[in-house]
Amino acid sequence: MSAYQLGITIGIFVASLVDGWLSADADWRLMLGAAAVPGLLLFFVAMVAPESSRLSMKMHRRDDAAIEMEKIAPIGDDIEADLNGIAAASSTDQAGGA
Numbered sequence: 001m002s003a004y005q006l007g008i009t010i011g012i013f014v015a016s017l018v019d020g021w022l023s024a025d026a027d028w029r030l031m032l033g034a035a036a037v038p039g040l041l042l043f044f045v046a047m048v049a050p051e052s053s054r055l056s057m058k059m060h061r062r063d064d065a066a067i068e069m070e071k072i073a074p075i076g077d078d079i080e081a082d083l084n085g086i087a088a089a090s091s092t093d094q095a096g097g098a
Contacts, residue, residue: 057086 022031050072056065062083069079 053083054086054090057083058090062087 018034019031022028022034050068051064053065053069056062056068065083065086066079069082073079073082
């Protein structure tokens with residue numbers, strides 16, 4: 001948790017330094033463009049990221065969940081056991097009133 005907070009604090013500090021550096025020259029277009037870079041990177045990473053196996057199981061798409069699990073599971077991992085565990089956890093969450 002503290003590493004997360006430290007990362008946020010460092011990000012705010014760096015953004016403040018860059019803002020101060022760019023505002024001296026009134027380069028607001030460059031500031032706006034620099035702010036778009038992380039958003040674009042996140043967009044492209046989201047395009048290639050695997051879907052959530054838990055969401056697929058929740059939507060009753062076990063075959064899709066197995067395909068996505070194969071992409072991220074270590075070699076020799078029992079995917080069916082993992083999917084059964086996800087299904088059991090999901091049914092427990094639903095029974096608990098969530």
